[in-house]
Amino acid sequence: MASTISNLQRHRPPATSQPKVTQDPVWVRWLLTTIALLFVAFFLVLPLASVFAEAFRRGINAYFAAFNDPDALSAIRLTLLAAVVSVPANLVFGVAAAWAITKFSFPGKSLLITLIDLPFAVSPVIAGLIYVLVFGLQGWFGSWLSDHDIKIIFATPGIILATTFVTFPFVAREIIPLMQAQGTDEEYAAITLGASGWQTFWRVTLPNIKWGLFYGIILCNARAMGEFGAVSVVSGHIRGETNTIPLHVEILYNEYNFVGAFAMASLLAVLAIITLVLKSFIEWKFQQGRAEA
Amino acid sequence: MSIIATGITKTFGAFKALNAVDLVVPSGKLVALLGPSGSGKTTLLRIIAGLEQADAGSGRIEFHGEDVSNTTAGKRGVGFVFQHYALFKHMTVADNIAFGLRVRPRAERPSENKIAERVAELLKLVQLDGLDRRFPSQLSGGQRQRVALARALAVEPKVLLLDEPFGALDAKVRKDLRRWLRQFHDEIQLTTIFVTHDQEEALEIADEVVIMNQAKVEQVGSPQEVYDRPSTPFVYQFLGNVNVLRDIAAWSATGPIHDNGRLAADGLLYVRPHDIAVTRHEPGALGVPAVFRHAHTAGSQTLISLELLHTRETVEAEISRTELAELAIKLNDLVLLRLRPSHTFQHDYAI
Numbered sequence: 001m002a003s004t005i006s007n008l009q010r011h012r013p014p015a016t017s018q019p020k021v022t023q024d025p026v027w028v029r030w031l032l033t034t035i036a037l038l039f040v041a042f043f044l045v046l047p048l049a050s051v052f053a054e055a056f057r058r059g060i061n062a063y064f065a066a067f068n069d070p071d072a073l074s075a076i077r078l079t080l081l082a083a084v085v086s087v088p089a090n091l092v093f094g095v096a097a098a099w100a101i102t103k104f105s106f107p108g109k110s111l112l113i114t115l116i117d118l119p120f121a122v123s124p125v126i127a128g129l130i131y132v133l134v135f136g137l138q139g140w141f142g143s144w145l146s147d148h149d150i151k152i153i154f155a156t157p158g159i160i161l162a163t164t165f166v167t168f169p170f171v172a173r174e175i176i177p178l179m180q181a182q183g184t185d186e187e188y189a190a191i192t193l194g195a196s197g198w199q200t201f202w203r204v205t206l207p208n209i210k211w212g213l214f215y216g217i218i219l220c221n222a223r224a225m226g227e228f229g230a231v232s233v234v235s236g237h238i239r240g241e242t243n244t245i246p247l248h249v250e251i252l253y254n255e256y257n258f259v260g261a262f263a264m265a266s267l268l269a270v271l272a273i274i275t276l277v278l279k280s281f282i283e284w285k286f287q288q289g290r291a292e293a
Numbered sequence: 294m295s296i297i298a299t300g301i302t303k304t305f306g307a308f309k310a311l312n313a314v315d316l317v318v319p320s321g322k323l324v325a326l327l328g329p330s331g332s333g334k335t336t337l338l339r340i341i342a343g344l345e346q347a348d349a350g351s352g353r354i355e356f357h358g359e360d361v362s363n364t365t366a367g368k369r370g371v372g373f374v375f376q377h378y379a380l381f382k383h384m385t386v387a388d389n390i391a392f393g394l395r396v397r398p399r400a401e402r403p404s405e406n407k408i409a410e411r412v413a414e415l416l417k418l419v420q421l422d423g424l425d426r427r428f429p430s431q432l433s434g435g436q437r438q439r440v441a442l443a444r445a446l447a448v449e450p451k452v453l454l455l456d457e458p459f460g461a462l463d464a465k466v467r468k469d470l471r472r473w474l475r476q477f478h479d480e481i482q483l484t485t486i487f488v489t490h491d492q493e494e495a496l497e498i499a500d501e502v503v504i505m506n507q508a509k510v511e512q513v514g515s516p517q518e519v520y521d522r523p524s525t526p527f528v529y530q531f532l533g534n535v536n537v538l539r540d541i542a543a544w545s546a547t548g549p550i551h552d553n554g555r556l557a558a559d560g561l562l563y564v565r566p567h568d569i570a571v572t573r574h575e576p577g578a579l580g581v582p583a584v585f586r587h588a589h590t591a592g593s594q595t596l597i598s599l600e601l602l603h604t605r606e607t608v609e610a611e612i613s614r615t616e617l618a619e620l621a622i623k624l625n626d627l628v629l630l631r632l633r634p635s636h637t638f639q640h641d642y643a644i
Contacts, residue, residue, distance in 0.1 A: 185375050185377060185379035186380075188344050188373070189375060189380075189381075190392065190396070191344070191365075191367050192342060192343075192366050192445070193367070193392055193447075194367040194396055194397060194448060203396070207381075208383065
C-alpha cells in the first residue's frame with residue numbers, strides 16, 4: 001500500500017508547476033496541509049520522540065545498562081537470527097515467484113498471485129496459531145516431532161517460521177509489477193544473442209529489478225524484526241530463549257521496567273528510521289532510473 | 294543462407310495465429326512479411342527465430358537445408374531486432390553490442406581487445422562512431438534501433454530478423470532509416486526478413502514481399518508483381534487505394550476488361566485510382582457517367598472523388614494536375630470515366 005502511494009507521487013508533477021486555474025484556493029491547501037501535518041505530529045512524531053525520551057529518562061548510563069542484560073542480548077540475537085533466515089528465504093522465493101509469474105504462463109498462476117497476498121490478508125495471530133496447530137504438541141505432526149525430539153513450537157524454528165510467513169509477500173509484491181512492466185523483450189534479446197538462462201538472469205533481469213528488489217528487502221527486514229503477533233503465539237515467551245525484541249519489550253513493560261522497555265523499543269525505532277532513510281534513497285534512485293529510461 | 298518454413302501452424306488457445314504457412318526466403322534476399330495486425334506475421338518471425346514454438350508436429354524450419362526446428366534460439370544463429378529495441382538499459386552502447394560476445398563460453402570468447410575492436414567496427418558500420426559510452430536513454434529512436442542492429446550483428450548471425458524495425462519511429466526518421474537499411478543490406482548481403490504493417494515500407498525496400506492475412510500467406514512476389522497483379526481481393530485492397538466496382542457490364546462497355554479471371558470469382562472489379570481515365574462529358578462518347586464531387590489537390594497527383602450516376606458508388610481517380618487543368622471541370626459537373634488499358638493483366642505475363 002505504501003508503495004502505491006509513493007508510486008503516485010513519483011508520477012505527479014509538483015503542485016507548484018500546475019497552472020493556477022487547476023489549483024484549489026489557498027485556504028483549502030493550508031487546511032489540508034495543516035491537518036496532515038498535525039496528524040503526523042500527534043500520531044507518528046510524538047510517540048517516536050517519547051520512545052527516546054522515556055529510554056533516556058534515567059540518563060545515558062541507565063539506557064546502556066538496559067542492554068547489559070543476558071535476556072536482552074538473547075532477544076536481540078534471536079531477532080537478528082529470525083531476520084537473517086527469513087529475509088533471504090523470502091528473497092529467493094520472491095524472485096522465483098515473480099520470475100514464474102511474469103515470464104511463464106502455467107495453470108494456477110492467478111491462484112499463486114492470490115496466495116502470495118495471503119499473509120497480508122490474514123491476522124498475524126492466526127498465522128501463529130496455524131503453526132501451533134500444525135507443529136504443536138497436539139498438532140498434526142506434533143507426536144511425530146516429539147518422537148524425533150524436534151522442537152518447533154516454543155522454540156527458535158517456530159519463530160523463524162512465523163516470521164517467514166508474515167514477511168512472505170514483501171519481495172514478491174515489490175518486483176512482480178516491475179517485471180510485468182518491463183516485459184520479456186530484453187530477456188529474449190539476450191537469449192537470441194546466445195546467453196544462457198542463468199546469464200540472462202544475472203546480466204539482464206537482475207540489474208533491471210535491483211532497486212525494486214532492495215526496496216522489497218528493506219521492507220521485509222523491517223517487518224521481520226518488528227513482528228509481534230505471529231511470533232508471540234509460537235514463542236511461549238521463555239526468557240533468554242524464545243523472546244524477540246518486540247516480545248521482550250512487552251515483558252519489560254509489563255514488569256514496570258520502563259527504561260528497559262523503551263531502550264529496547266528505541267532499537268526498533270532506530271531500525272524504522274534507518275529503513276525510512278534507505279527507502280527514500282532507493283525511491284530517489286528509482287526515480288533517476290525512470291527518468292533515464 | 295536460405296530459410297525455408299514448411300507447414301507452420303500456431304494456435305494460442307482458441308486463436309489460430311498461423312495456419313499451415315509455407316515460406317521460402319532465398320539466400321541473401323531482403324524479404325518483407327507484410328500484413329495487418331493479427332495476420333500472424335510477427336508470430337511467424339518469432340517461430341523462425343526460435344522465440345516461439347510452432348504447434349507440436351506442425352511443419353519444420355530449415356536454415357540452408359538444415360532442420361533447426363528443435364534448435365534453441367541461442368543456437369540458431371539468428372540476429373533478432375525488436376520493435377522497441379530491447380536494448381539493455383543499464384549498459385552502455387558498447388556493452389550492449391559486446392553482450393553476445395561476452396556471454397560465450399570461455400573457450401569461444403574473444404579477448405577484450407578483440408571485442409573492443411569488433412564493437413568499434415560495428416559502430417562504424419551503423420554510423421554511430423563515438424557514441425560507445427552513451428546509455429540507450431541518451432540516444433534517439435533511430436540511433437537506438439541501429440545499436441540494436443549492431444548488437445544483433447555482433448554475433449555474426451546467419452540470418453537477420455527484424456520485427457517492425459521502424460514501427461516506433463516518427464515518419465521522417467522512418468523513411469531515412471529504411472532507405473539506409475536497404476543500402477546496408479546491399480553491403481552486407483545477409484538473408485533478412487522484416488515484419489511490417491506499412492505497405493509503402495515493404496514495397497519500397499524489399500526484394501520480395503510476403504503478404505499475410507488471417508494466419509495465411511496471401512501472395513508472394515516482387516513489390517511490382519504484388520502491386521500490379523494482386524492475386525486476391527485482399528491484396529488488392531491492402532496494397533494502395535482501390536476502387537471496388539460492382540457494375541462490370543457498364544464498365545466492359547467502355548473497353549475490354551482483363552483480370553485473368555482471378556478476381557471475377559466475387560463478381561467485382563478492382564481498379565486502382567490511376568487506372569481510371571476521366572474525360573469531359575460529351576454526347577455519344579464512350580464511358581461511365583459520373584459527377585465530379587471533390588478534388589484533393591495537395592501532392593504531385595490529384596485524387597478526385599466522383600459519384601457514379603447510375604449506382605451512386607463513389608469512385609476515386611488519380612490524374613495529373615495538368616490533366617485536371619485541361620479538363621476544365623467544376624464541382625458537380627458531369628464527366629465520363631473509362632478504364633485505362635494499363636490496368637489490364639497481360640496474358641503473356643505468367644506467374
